[in-house]
Amino acid sequence: MSRCAPGGSRPNPVRAGGGSSCGGRRQGRPGRAAPVRRQRRCTEADVRMMRASTHSVQDWIVMVSIGKTNTLAAMLLRHIRYFLAVAEQRSFTRAADALHVSQPTLSQQIRQLEDTLGVQLFDRSGRTVQLTEFGEVYARHARAALHALDIGQRALHDVAELGSGSLRLAMMPTFAAYLSGSLIDAFHADHPNVALTIDAMPQERIEALLADDRLDAGFAFMPPRAPDIEALPLWDEPLALVTGRTHRLARRRRALTPAELGGEPLVLLSRAFATRERIDRYFVEHGARPLVAIETNTVTSVLELVRRGRLATVLPDAVARESGDLCALEIDPPLPTRTAALLTRKGAYRSVAARAFIERVLAYRDPSER
CATH class of the missing domain: 1.10.10.10 (Winged helix-like DNA-binding domain superfamily/Winged helix DNA-binding domain)
Incomplete structure (x- = not known):
């Protein structure tokens, strides 16, 4: 079926008699105290x-x-x-x-x-x-x-009332295609003075930066691969055939079979992406081959080509729901789903901004129900 979208301290170490440990020595004749000469370098x-x-x-x-x-x-x-x-x-x-x-x-x-x-x-x-x-x-x-x-x-x-602060986020590229316009925008609307930094990158890189305390949170898939990363399961991410509104299949009501999907010219993400791995594995398991007309390494390029109406792609159906100008068609049997997760480092300090963002994520509805 086609679905077309219509979001106490220690004391300073000093010598007996007082004075900074980096002060100069007293010099001069016995019985006469010379002025202390301050030095920037320790003796x-x-x-x-x-x-x-x-x-x-x-x-x-x-x-x-x-x-x-x-x-x-x-x-x-x-x-x-x-x-x-x-x-x-x-x-x-x-x-x-x-x-x-x-x-x-x-x-x-x-x-x-x-x-x-x-x-x-x-x-x-x-x-x-x-x-x-x-x-x-x-x-x-x-x-x-x-x-x-x-x-x-x-x-x-940290400012308790979120009058300022910063939040360092990362997400896998397909998440960026449907979270930026709803979840991220809603958080920014509630907390406009929190400076957001958002980068798209593979899951391995997200986990590495979290472990190095260079990110506050990241969107990826279950399960995390590094032992020092913890994950909050969010929603299942189904894949669908995504088309532009003028594509010949945009109004189709019946689900596509693997054979029909294999005969459709596609623009797909490159094999460096986890989504592409799922697609290729699906075709192999069902004895079909994708007709890849164009391959690219950016989600933006994929969506721009799909909007023009000649090519289709396989992406999370939430991308179509959030776009407003794309349609999602079901595939039967469906491609395997993966569970989206919010990743953080175990034991990491969570700023007020980070805690507020996690609360927003928990309140965010499953994109497939939007």
């Missing part, structure tokens, strides 16, 4: 003090995050960021470019950090820079500490 005595200190990396970062201006803590935070850049790039040259600092400056900062910790963090003997055993351990804890600081900063900027 060897300060480094020895850091080695003796029981503060962990997390302790120093907490001091920075609660507003302390201790120069030593700020220095260590900068060193940690430099260290992680070299660890990621495996090269001082590439890391320096990424940090926009000179290579000698970066090398000096890493040497200072190694002197502070009393261990060698990098093996510099090969063609590429490699983490030592000490470096591997330190990198793991340094990443966790910076991640905790980032969460703290995001929490501080």
Whole structure:
């Protein structure tokens, strides 16, 4: 049948007698106190003090995050960021470019950090820079500490009444074709001051960015493939033959058989898409072959060609329902459905904007019933 659409902190580490740990030494004749000369860089005595200190990396970062201006803590935070850049790039040259600092400056900062910790963090003997055993351990804890600081900063900027904020979303391309005009638009209408960033990408990429805390949520399919990703099942996504209103099959009431579908010129997504995998598998299982006239890697191109009336495609029937100028025809037996899901990272911090969006998703009706 054809369906044509008509939506308490630690104290600063100081020497006995007061003063910043990064202050200058008192100089002059015995019995006469010279003025303290402030220095931006810590002395060897300060480094020895850091080695003796029981503060962990997390302790120093907490001091920075609660507003302390201790120069030593700020220095260590900068060193940690430099260290992680070299660890990621495996090269001082590439890391320096990424940090926009000179290579000698970066090398000096890493040497200072190694002197502070009393261990060698990098093996510099090969063609590429490699983490030592000490470096591997330190990198793991340094990443966790910076991640905790980032969460703290995001929490501080959270506005309980959604007067501002941001939301980082991703979805597989076919979802973008029917969710942007209804679900996303409705959320934006309710919360116009929340800055939305939406990208279309494969499920593997969505899960990778969620795991790296570079996304707040993503639309994909059940089940998630990574163990640190959790999924909220949403609705089943049936596929249909989608045509323009002027296509010769647009008003057909009877479902198409696999053989009839195989004789219809189609514009399909490329084999890189999960939807195409479902289509190809269906044809193989029913002993038919699709007549692919055009193959493209963008849903937008598929829909533009279909609207012109000469070609049809196979996409979720919700695409036709949301478009207003497309028709969806049933296929019998139907193509296998997949369950749409909202993916998030297990244990991730959820901003007020993210929680509001999840509530909106839960209230959103199944697209097949719209």
